Amino acid sequence: MILANKKGLVVGIANDNSIAYGCARKFREAGADLAITYLNAKAEPHVRPLAESLDSKIVLPCDVREEGQLEAVFARIEQEWGKLDFVLHSIAFAPREDLHGRLVDCSAQGFALAMDISCHSFIRMARLAEPLMKDGGCLQTVTFFGSDRVVEHYNMMGPVKAALECSVRYLAADLGVKGIRVHALSPGPLKTRAASGIGRFDELLDRARERAPERMLATIEDVGHVAAFLASDGARSLTGNVEYIDAGYHIMG
Numbered sequence: 001m002i003l004a005n006k007k008g009l010v011v012g013i014a015n016d017n018s019i020a021y022g023c024a025r026k027f028r029e030a031g032a033d034l035a036i037t038y039l040n041a042k043a044e045p046h047v048r049p050l051a052e053s054l055d056s057k058i059v060l061p062c063d064v065r066e067e068g069q070l071e072a073v074f075a076r077i078e079q080e081w082g083k084l085d086f087v088l089h090s091i092a093f094a095p096r097e098d099l100h101g102r103l104v105d106c107s108a109q110g111f112a113l114a115m116d117i118s119c120h121s122f123i124r125m126a127r128l129a130e131p132l133m134k135d136g137g138c139l140q141t142v143t144f145f146g147s148d149r150v151v152e153h154y155n156m157m158g159p160v161k162a163a164l165e166c167s168v169r170y171l172a173a174d175l176g177v178k179g180i181r182v183h184a185l186s187p188g189p190l191k192t193r194a195a196s197g198i199g200r201f202d203e204l205l206d207r208a209r210e211r212a213p214e215r216m217l218a219t220i221e222d223v224g225h226v227a228a229f230l231a232s233d234g235a236r237s238l239t240g241n242v243e244y245i246d247a248g249y250h251i252m253g
């Protein structure tokens, strides 16, 4: 029970395939109490039963584009718990027409929207979490190695994830003095709803399975184990990292 007495916020569960759900299950199994958000009324019936299975008392809507919704989530956490120990930000978005084209051709609006939802929202969460992490804490986001290498069909999300990983390092530097640690989890490809928006994703899955040193794909539970450890006190001297959870795929040339 490495997260006993810890309180965490999980943003990004859409269904039981979501990386955020794999993490939430491991956080709960490790003893944490969780606040869980859903995107909107359409998503709520899919997310609420999962939140109930995790015994979550705080279940709220949160579209990071909707004025005041993120703030309302943190206000409720302050009211209910008076503190927060960890946050998982597991969200991303890019308009389909921009995501499916070359980076050269992406629109300014599409790029700005992808950056806002997939990257700047993490910075906003860090700002809101800071006053609640009185005894230190851990902020985690989810990235992909298309940030570092050109992965076919990842297109515009490559630079967006690169900005997210760089933000992890700067946030870690800003907040380390308060005992707040910041990480990016970098799973290999996983069949989720967000991934279905990426062109020829099945080929990426096959390639990762064949080329990874361990000849397998990591699962959302594998990601969850790492996320739970990083949120625990045992990881107190780790910050600013990109943690690859991909059966070693990222080391292959």
Ligand code: NAD
Binding pocket: 011, 012, 013, 014, 015, 017, 018, 019, 020, 038, 039, 043, 062, 063, 064, 065, 090, 091, 092, 093, 117, 142, 143, 144, 145, 186, 187, 188, 189, 190, 191, 192, 193, 194, 195
């Ligand atoms: P998913 O579809 O289950 O989760 C994506 C989540 O983003 C959804 O819950 C959705 O509601 C949320 N979201 C989108 N726009 C939002 C907004 N405006 N406000 C709040 N939430 C919003 O897919 P996933 O694969 O679990 O994605 C989670 C994260 O993992 C993403 O950052 C993704 O880029 C990253 N990732 C995915 C893979 C993969 O292969 N699936 C690999 C590496 C990294």
